[in-house]
Amino acid sequence: AQSVTQLGSHVSVSEGALVLLRCNYSSSVPPYLFWYVQYPNQGLQLLLKYTSAATLVKGINGFEAEFKKSETSFHLTKPSAHMSDAAEYFCAVSGTGGFKTIFGAGTRLFVKA
Amino acid sequence: DTAVSQTPKYLVTQMGNDKSIKCEQNLGHDTMYWYKQDSKKFLKIMFSYNNKELIINETVPNRFSPKSPDKAHLNLHINSLELGDSAVYFCASSQAGLAANGELFFGEGSRLTVL
Numbered sequence: 461a462q463s464v465t466q467l468g469s470h471v472s473v474s475e476g477a478l479v480l481l482r483c484n485y486s487s488s489v490p491p492y493l494f495w496y497v498q499y500p501n502q503g504l505q506l507l508l509k510y511t512s513a514a515t516l517v518k519g520i521n522g523f524e525a526e527f528k529k530s531e532t533s534f535h536l537t538k539p540s541a542h543m544s545d546a547a548e549y550f551c552a553v554s555g556t557g558g559f560k561t562i563f564g565a566g567t568r569l570f571v572k573a
Numbered sequence: 574d575t576a577v578s579q580t581p582k583y584l585v586t587q588m589g590n591d592k593s594i595k596c597e598q599n600l601g602h603d604t605m606y607w608y609k610q611d612s613k614k615f616l617k618i619m620f621s622y623n624n625k626e627l628i629i630n631e632t633v634p635n636r637f638s639p640k641s642p643d644k645a646h647l648n649l650h651i652n653s654l655e656l657g658d659s660a661v662y663f664c665a666s667s668q669a670g671l672a673a674n675g676e677l678f679f680g681e682g683s684r685l686t687v688l
Contacts, residue, residue, distance in 0.1 A: 492674040498614075503577075503663060503679035511674045548614055554675025560629055561667075561675045563616040 462487045462553045466564035474572045479523075479538040481567050483551030486532065493534045494552040494561070495525055504550060510534060521545070546571045576600050579664045579680035586654060587688055593650045594683045596664030603669040604628075605647040606677070607639060610661040619662075622647055623669050654687045661685070 467482040485491055492511050496504040508519025515527040521544075525536045534551060548568050554561040579596040586592055598605060606629075607619040621629035622641040636652045651658060664680040 492676075494676065496677075496679075501682075503681045504616075504677070505679070506676060509674065509676055550616065552675075552677075560618060560621065561677055562618075566614045566616075568614075 462489075462491065462555060462560075462562050464551050464553050464562055464564035466549075466551050466567050468567055469565065470568045470570065472570040472572060473541045475543055476540050479536070479541045479545065479569065481536040481549050481551075481569065483525075483534045483536065483564060484532050485534060485551070485553045487553055487555065489555045491553045491555065493525075493527060494554075495519065495523070495534075495536050496550045496552060496563075498548040498550065498566075500547075507536070507549070541569075541571045543571050543573065545569060577664055577666055577678050577680040579662075579683050581683060582681060583684050583686075585686045585688065588654055588656060590654050591650065591652045592654060592685070593648055594662055594664075594685075595646070595648045596680060597646050598664075598666040598678070599645065600666055600678060602666040602678070603644055604667050605641065605644070606665045606667070607647065607649050608663040608665060610663060610682070612660070616663070620647075620649075651685075654685075656687050659685055659687045 463486045465484045494509045495507040498504045510527045518524045551564040577598045604623045606621045620639045625641045661682045665677040
């Protein structure tokens, strides 16, 4: 069975500050891990994915995430927040074959001017 | 060209009515899904079809009936709508097979409001 826990339903940062969104997973098989972003009234779009290649994954809009097997974590970071980063962020996990992707509860990112 | 498109985008209806949401993908994917997003933004998988065959049915009430006429289309029909069905329904697609990693491509969502 697989599950995802996102720590913090809301995170608030100032513009220009570091963004850190936390995600821990549980999986009985080697996982594939994802971060998706959802802007208001839109669908989800992929930010980045880990598929067992490099453990540090770079995505769009300056985001990156590091897969740490020993900590079962896949935290999302961005060095400098921009107002346009304000959105809902979802961590997700799937297994081989990819038929069933499980999502975390989401973290709403607020960016203050 | 929109990769995953669903219609309608908004749906407002009375309790007890029946409604349908349609979804089409032009990505050539073998697998399509319906996800439900509640008012707290929680996303839960409802159904998954692979090459027109149902492969995941996540304890969804049988008032919900998905239909896949071909692998590019997955429709969702809901009978006897209830207040608790109010949500945003997302269609998604992905590649399938052992090499697949589960990356999902989402539609824009269909916001259903039951009065």
